[in-house]
Amino acid sequence: MRQASVRAHNLALVLRQVAAADRPPSRADVAASTGLTRATVSALVDDLVGGGLLAEVGPAPRSGAGRPATGLVLHGYGPAGLGLEINVDYLAGCVVDLTGTVRHRAVLHGDQRPLAPDAVLAAVADLGARLRAEARAAGRTVAGAALAVPGLVSGTGLVHRAPNLAWHEVDAAGVLATGPLGDLPLTIDNEANLAALAELHAGGPDSFVYVSGEIGIGAGIVLHRDLFRGARGWSGELGHVCVRPDGPLCRCGALGCLEQYAGQEALLRDLPPGEAGLARLRDDAALAEGRLPAAGRSLGVALAGVVNMLDVGTVVLGGIFGPLTPWLAPAVEAELARRVLTAAWAPMTVRASALGPAAAAVGAAGAVVRDILAEPAEWVLR
Amino acid sequence: MRQASVRAHNLALVLRQVAAADRPPSRADVAASTGLTRATVSALVDDLVGGGLLAEVGPAPRSGAGRPATGLVLHGYGPAGLGLEINVDYLAGCVVDLTGTVRHRAVLHGDQRPLAPDAVLAAVADLGARLRAEARAAGRTVAGAALAVPGLVSGTGLVHRAPNLAWHEVDAAGVLATGPLGDLPLTIDNEANLAALAELHAGGPDSFVYVSGEIGIGAGIVLHRDLFRGARGWSGELGHVCVRPDGPLCRCGALGCLEQYAGQEALLRDLPPGEAGLARLRDDAALAEGRLPAAGRSLGVALAGVVNMLDVGTVVLGGIFGPLTPWLAPAVEAELARRVLTAAWAPMTVRASALGPAAAAVGAAGAVVRDILAEPAEWVLR
DNA sequence: GTCAAATAATTCAACCGCTAAACAAATTAA
DNA sequence: TTAATTTGTTTAGCGGTTGAATTATTTGAC
Numbered sequence: 001m002r003q004a005s006v007r008a009h010n011l012a013l014v015l016r017q018v019a020a021a022d023r024p025p026s027r028a029d030v031a032a033s034t035g036l037t038r039a040t041v042s043a044l045v046d047d048l049v050g051g052g053l054l055a056e057v058g059p060a061p062r063s064g065a066g067r068p069a070t071g072l073v074l075h076g077y078g079p080a081g082l083g084l085e086i087n088v089d090y091l092a093g094c095v096v097d098l099t100g101t102v103r104h105r106a107v108l109h110g111d112q113r114p115l116a117p118d119a120v121l122a123a124v125a126d127l128g129a130r131l132r133a134e135a136r137a138a139g140r141t142v143a144g145a146a147l148a149v150p151g152l153v154s155g156t157g158l159v160h161r162a163p164n165l166a167w168h169e170v171d172a173a174g175v176l177a178t179g180p181l182g183d184l185p186l187t188i189d190n191e192a193n194l195a196a197l198a199e200l201h202a203g204g205p206d207s208f209v210y211v212s213g214e215i216g217i218g219a220g221i222v223l224h225r226d227l228f229r230g231a232r233g234w235s236g237e238l239g240h241v242c243v244r245p246d247g248p249l250c251r252c253g254a255l256g257c258l259e260q261y262a263g264q265e266a267l268l269r270d271l272p273p274g275e276a277g278l279a280r281l282r283d284d285a286a287l288a289e290g291r292l293p294a295a296g297r298s299l300g301v302a303l304a305g306v307v308n309m310l311d312v313g314t315v316v317l318g319g320i321f322g323p324l325t326p327w328l329a330p331a332v333e334a335e336l337a338r339r340v341l342t343a344a345w346a347p348m349t350v351r352a353s354a355l356g357p358a359a360a361a362v363g364a365a366g367a368v369v370r371d372i373l374a375e376p377a378e379w380v381l382r
Numbered sequence: 383m384r385q386a387s388v389r390a391h392n393l394a395l396v397l398r399q400v401a402a403a404d405r406p407p408s409r410a411d412v413a414a415s416t417g418l419t420r421a422t423v424s425a426l427v428d429d430l431v432g433g434g435l436l437a438e439v440g441p442a443p444r445s446g447a448g449r450p451a452t453g454l455v456l457h458g459y460g461p462a463g464l465g466l467e468i469n470v471d472y473l474a475g476c477v478v479d480l481t482g483t484v485r486h487r488a489v490l491h492g493d494q495r496p497l498a499p500d501a502v503l504a505a506v507a508d509l510g511a512r513l514r515a516e517a518r519a520a521g522r523t524v525a526g527a528a529l530a531v532p533g534l535v536s537g538t539g540l541v542h543r544a545p546n547l548a549w550h551e552v553d554a555a556g557v558l559a560t561g562p563l564g565d566l567p568l569t570i571d572n573e574a575n576l577a578a579l580a581e582l583h584a585g586g587p588d589s590f591v592y593v594s595g596e597i598g599i600g601a602g603i604v605l606h607r608d609l610f611r612g613a614r615g616w617s618g619e620l621g622h623v624c625v626r627p628d629g630p631l632c633r634c635g636a637l638g639c640l641e642q643y644a645g646q647e648a649l650l651r652d653l654p655p656g657e658a659g660l661a662r663l664r665d666d667a668a669l670a671e672g673r674l675p676a677a678g679r680s681l682g683v684a685l686a687g688v689v690n691m692l693d694v695g696t697v698v699l700g701g702i703f704g705p706l707t708p709w710l711a712p713a714v715e716a717e718l719a720r721r722v723l724t725a726a727w728a729p730m731t732v733r734a735s736a737l738g739p740a741a742a743a744v745g746a747a748g749a750v751v752r753d754i755l756a757e758p759a760e761w762v763l764r
Numbered sequence: 765g766t767c768a769a770a771t772a773a774t775t776c777a778a779c780c781g782c783t784a785a786a787c788a789a790a791t792t793a794a
Numbered sequence: 795t796t797a798a799t800t801t802g803t804t805t806a807g808c809g810g811t812t813g814a815a816t817t818a819t820t821t822g823a824c
């Protein structure tokens with residue numbers, strides 16, 4: 001470790017303090033809260049302002065004597081993040097600035113399953129390029145992009161499997177590198193992981209499991225404000241946790257997977273598929289009361305196992321589960337209360353996601369800017 | 383972050399390099415492998431030798447020209463760690479030096495369930511004090527202690543529950559602070575967690591789930607050579623993961639917990655309890671073949687859920703499961719292969735623990751010395 | 765209206781830790 | 795015996811933080 005890493009660390013520390021403050025802090029405030037001296041903080045802030053990550057704002061009216069402070073805020077026109085999402089029945093994208101505010105967004109509805117992977121990737125790249133142009137026109141520079149995919153992704157941007165898109169070993173990063181976004185640094189991640197990050201940044205608790213109900217069921221796990229990826233990066237396959245060892249055969253080849261009890265197809269059996277069926281379920285109380293509690297119990301059984309192993313105190317229901325939470329949550333909570341060993345003294349919370357549709361796109365864009373905020377040295381000392 | 387943390391970081395870095403090397407490295411070797419200069423390494427090594435963490439050994443015979451190097455090794459007579467274990471039918475303890483070698487050990491067999499918690503704690507403290515005296519007589523100073531308990535422990539040393547000991551909110555740290563070990567820094571942890579650490583230090587893979595079969599079933603999760611504790615520190619309750627939602631009633635109040643299918647009581651139904659019954663199971667092939675595969679399948683169902691969520695590639699069977707692995711592993715492997723979504727391209731390994739009995743005591747002692755090695759600055763710059 | 769007190773931010777000498785290069789020490793090979 | 799080689803130490807210099815002094819700007823009291 002060199003001294004330069006001290007600088008890098010402290011740049012990130014100062015930036016974090018400014019981002020976390022509820023009102024624009026002064027250099028002196030930051031010095032007090034970090035333990036660094038005001039001299040050091042001043043030098044660090046100079047670098048961050050020079051690098052376009054922080055901006056100074058007029059002094060907040062303050063009581064008492066003394067020279068008024070100059071407030072520090074994240075720069076609204078600094079580098080921005082582009083988030084993209086490919087899902088079964090829509091494409092989505094958005095641009096987020098350093099403060100986490102969504103500045104531009106777009107959604108393209110339409111079933112992606114009939115299209116070849118390359119065509120879908122070209123369409124989402126086109127969507128991203130349009131949003132990037134919008135951002136540039138508004139004075140913001142997109143510094144990187146992240147893509148959410150409903151499947152298993154390796155760190156190199158290879159989509160091993162996206163079962164519900166019928167994708168198999170698709171080199172998404174390679175395809176996008178040749179398109180209009182080819183010049184941007186790009187990461188590709190699982191849709192549930194990025195939606196969980198969106199939930200975190202939208203004010204979620206420090207640790208939770210985000211359950212993403214789309215065609216399949218995925219989970220994004222956040223522990224201590226950090227995305228948990230497991231040993232090899234393929235964590236969170238909640239939909240294929242076993243609920244009954246001798247249950248119905250799942251598409252994955254196993255018996256009694258959760259997806260067979262609480263997946264979209266199971267919930268909408270004998271109903272029209274997609275949004276139409278979900279609307280029926282939301283609006284017809286008797287119908288919802290008839291089938292959702294059973295799905296909730298299965299969800300609860302699977303989640304209880306997860307919580308017994310991971311010890312996470314909050315479950316967030318997202319995707320199609322979000323609007324159905326009133327019917328699902330009581331059953332989930334009941335199973336958790338009965339089956340989680342620590343439930344007696346560490347109670348569990350089940351709630352609906354705070355996010356609307358295309359949560360993963362927002363999470364993806366947020367992940368880009370969070371990466372810049374976490375390692376400002378690379379951006380500032382370029 | 384201050385400059386002193388650079389020093390602390392580099393002290394640990396040098397120490398890690400020496401510990402990881404397969405033969406005593408020279409200062410120049412360490413400089414080459416860390417990227418630090420020889421001058422810096424020399425200064426750091428001087429501190430570490432002065433602090434009693436490193437020792438110089440005679441030069442290894444080497445071919446080629448040049449001044450012979452002085453080899454560096456972890457100091458065999460530096461600070462040592464005391465590990466203690468309370469289990470249902472024995473107490474155990476050991477002293478481990480910085481190199482990880484077990485120098486002294488002791489086991490006291492006997493059912494602890496009839497005794498009050500204070501009596502058990504007094505007995506284990508007594509055992510620890512004897513081992514500490516032995517270590518001192520041999521020229522080693524015990525620098526800290528760790529205690530393994532088969533239950534849920536909070537960071538402050540409070541044992542919330544140890545169901546198989548019938549303990550409930552026992553302030554183990556408080557009791558031990560008044561005994562003969564009261565002057566030692568003490569940590570208390572779950573038995574499966576510490577056994578998993580022992581497995582890791584004994585050469586286990588970087589990421590694995592250690593399944594601890596004792597009276598109950600616990601799990602210690604190691605990810606990237608680090609113990610995974612979950613959100614609040616109570617991870618790994620594998621025994622209460624649900625295998626069948628409508629299965630038999632468990633002691634915990636839930637239905638169909640794994641412990642009902644693969645716990646010691648289930649395995650030894652109609653057999654003598656304890657070691658006698660286990661010996662029967664090991665020696666009577668027909669008996670083992672008759673009931674262990676079914677237990678293995680249940681274990682496999684529960685572990686498949688864990689692996690789908692955590693994405694861990696190796697399962698290590700420990701405790702009573704260790705010697706029974708030949709009968710259990712095939713069933714576990716079959717369920718994992720069928721139920722783990724990534725099994726097709728990321729194959730799973732199931733193996734027996736490399737450790738004998740009282741693994742948790744060894745892991746506890748190892749954890750103490752690993753803590754010293756991980757933060758040598760606190761020890762050296764005292 | 766002036767001055768003292770208070771708070772914010774900058775400047776500067778000192779210190780700490782690492783680097784690079786020169787140097788000293790100890791061995792092998794010619 | 796000497797040159798080559800490698801190890802380890804010494805020394806000057808540099809980056810980064812600290813702490814104290816200094817400058818800047820406001821409020822409040824007389």
